[in-house]
Amino acid sequence: MKDSKDRLEALRAEIERRNPAQPEFHQAVREVLETLAPVFTSRPEYADPAVALVERLTEPERQILFRVPWQDDRGRVHVNRGYRVEFNSALGPYKGGLRFHPSVDIGVVKFLGFEQIFKNALTGLGIGGGKGGSDFDPHGRSDAEVMRFCQSFMTELHRHIGEHTDVPAGDIGVGGREIGYLFGQYRRITNRWEAGVLTGKGQGWGGSAIRPQATGYGSVLFAAEMLKVRGESLDGLTAVVSGSGNVALYTIEKLQQLGANALTCSDSQGYVVDDKGIDLALLQQIKEVERGRVSDYAVRRGSSARFVPGGRVWEVPADIAFPSATQNELHAQDARTLVAGGVKAVSEGANMPTTPEAVRILQEAGVAFGPGKAANAGGVAVSALEMSQNAGRVAWSAQRVEDELAGIMRSIHDVAHETAERYGAPGDYVTGANIAGFERVADAMLAQGVI
Numbered sequence: 001m002k003d004s005k006d007r008l009e010a011l012r013a014e015i016e017r018r019n020p021a022q023p024e025f026h027q028a029v030r031e032v033l034e035t036l037a038p039v040f041t042s043r044p045e046y047a048d049p050a051v052a053l054v055e056r057l058t059e060p061e062r063q064i065l066f067r068v069p070w071q072d073d074r075g076r077v078h079v080n081r082g083y084r085v086e087f088n089s090a091l092g093p094y095k096g097g098l099r100f101h102p103s104v105d106i107g108v109v110k111f112l113g114f115e116q117i118f119k120n121a122l123t124g125l126g127i128g129g130g131k132g133g134s135d136f137d138p139h140g141r142s143d144a145e146v147m148r149f150c151q152s153f154m155t156e157l158h159r160h161i162g163e164h165t166d167v168p169a170g171d172i173g174v175g176g177r178e179i180g181y182l183f184g185q186y187r188r189i190t191n192r193w194e195a196g197v198l199t200g201k202g203q204g205w206g207g208s209a210i211r212p213q214a215t216g217y218g219s220v221l222f223a224a225e226m227l228k229v230r231g232e233s234l235d236g237l238t239a240v241v242s243g244s245g246n247v248a249l250y251t252i253e254k255l256q257q258l259g260a261n262a263l264t265c266s267d268s269q270g271y272v273v274d275d276k277g278i279d280l281a282l283l284q285q286i287k288e289v290e291r292g293r294v295s296d297y298a299v300r301r302g303s304s305a306r307f308v309p310g311g312r313v314w315e316v317p318a319d320i321a322f323p324s325a326t327q328n329e330l331h332a333q334d335a336r337t338l339v340a341g342g343v344k345a346v347s348e349g350a351n352m353p354t355t356p357e358a359v360r361i362l363q364e365a366g367v368a369f370g371p372g373k374a375a376n377a378g379g380v381a382v383s384a385l386e387m388s389q390n391a392g393r394v395a396w397s398a399q400r401v402e403d404e405l406a407g408i409m410r411s412i413h414d415v416a417h418e419t420a421e422r423y424g425a426p427g428d429y430v431t432g433a434n435i436a437g438f439e440r441v442a443d444a445m446l447a448q449g450v451i
């Protein structure tokens with residue numbers, strides 16, 4: 001075990017040296033490597049330095065970086081950067097979303113792509129890992145500006161993607177509107193109706209029922225599974241949810257369907273706490289139709305809700321917590337506040353929202369902690385179901401997709417839970433998810449030779 005730990009530590013140091021100034025990527029790699037020592041001991045073929053399995057797994061198969069010039073409504077030209085990191089295709093075509101946010105750089109895209117490898121493996125649906133995006137900020141841009149940006153982005157990206165090659169979807173800043181513009185430009189350039197090249201499409205033109213809901217719904221279903229193991233359910237619990245985008249909205253919806261009360265939502269300017277519970281119809285109207293801010297919600301909701309500028313949702317005591325905005329949004333102090341407030345479970349709707357120290361604090365306090373690569377895998381799972389429907393030229397009913405999603409989330413929970421027990425870390429879903437995902441990818445890589 002000590003030898004495995006030393007080798008993994010040396011590998012980590014080398015990865016950080018070769019990939020300078022990519023803190024999010026270092027964090028994601030460190031978190032996975034820290035949990036792999038037991039599997040290296042029991043399966044020495046994974047650790048054989050002559051095979052360099054982990055070295056290959058932490059180096060993307062391909063990294064694409066390109067210029068995205070576009071014109072705003074006044075005719076001024078802007079230049080953004082586009083990224084697509086095709087990380088690992090041992091299990092299937094690269095699959096993972098596109099993020100449009102000013103914080104996007106190569107390190108952020110690599111962290112997301114690396115996480116995606118294990119998440120996609122956990123779904124069991126034959127998809128590899130990739131991620132992409134741009135430092136473009138859609139906030140405050142007109143529909144026409146967003147369309148011109150998406151068209152320019154796809155004019156370059158189209159040559160790298162395809163239904164059997166690489167299948168992007170949405171992420172922060174990329175929702176149904178952007179996927180529509182991207183798909184239109186792909187179709188125009190290639191002169192192909194290749195529905196399976198992008199997921200998250202509109203339901204009238206190749207999209208799957210329940211895809212918009214899938215990540216949020218899945219994160220709540222994962223929490224319900226964690227609670228079930230402890231003999232509890234969501235019914236009657238209070239919840240704090242961060243974010244107010246795709247994942248947060250459908251997290252709130254599923255919580256309400258299952259009898260829990262979601263008290264909060266947030267954006268980059270602050271959070272709202274609503275003593276009566278979030279009015280989802282009002283929040284959706286403001287966020288999805290008007291593209292407004294959560295502060296507008298507090299103004300229109302009346303006396304039960306208040307907006308806390310710059311505040312952190314974790315200040316609000318609740319039974320369960322769903323970080324659903326962005327990476328590193330739940331820090332050590334927030335974890336202590338949650339524990340002091342009696343939180344029972346935390347389910348990550350976002351990718352890597354909880355810092356490593358905060359994860360440790362939650363786990364040591366006995367809180368059930370569902371890491372993003374397991375808890376938020378519902379989105380990519382339904383994306384894979386969208387690919388299946390596209391390949392068969394069929395559209396499944398919402399009920400069928402929702403049943404499939406529930407089965408997949410249960411199976412991800414169970415494999416993470418069982419793997420953690422098998423490796424002597426009962427209840428540790430981080431270790432369980434990392435090892436279970438790793439084993440599937442590693443076995444495929446070993447079988448396919450040195451590529």
Ligand code: NDP
Nearest residue numbers: 171172173215243244245246247267268325326350351379
């Ligand atoms: P959206 O763009 O729909 O919403 C993002 C939300 O997070 C907004 O409320 C946004 O507020 C807030 N946010 C974004 N960046 C920051 C920041 N730096 N600081 C504070 N708040 C921020 O994105 P999604 O809901 O799709 O994604 C949310 C998270 O879920 C991401 O981590 C994403 O990777 C992850 N995820 C998404 C999946 C999907 O299917 N969409 C699948 C799996 C994971 P504001 O508008 O003020 O920026």
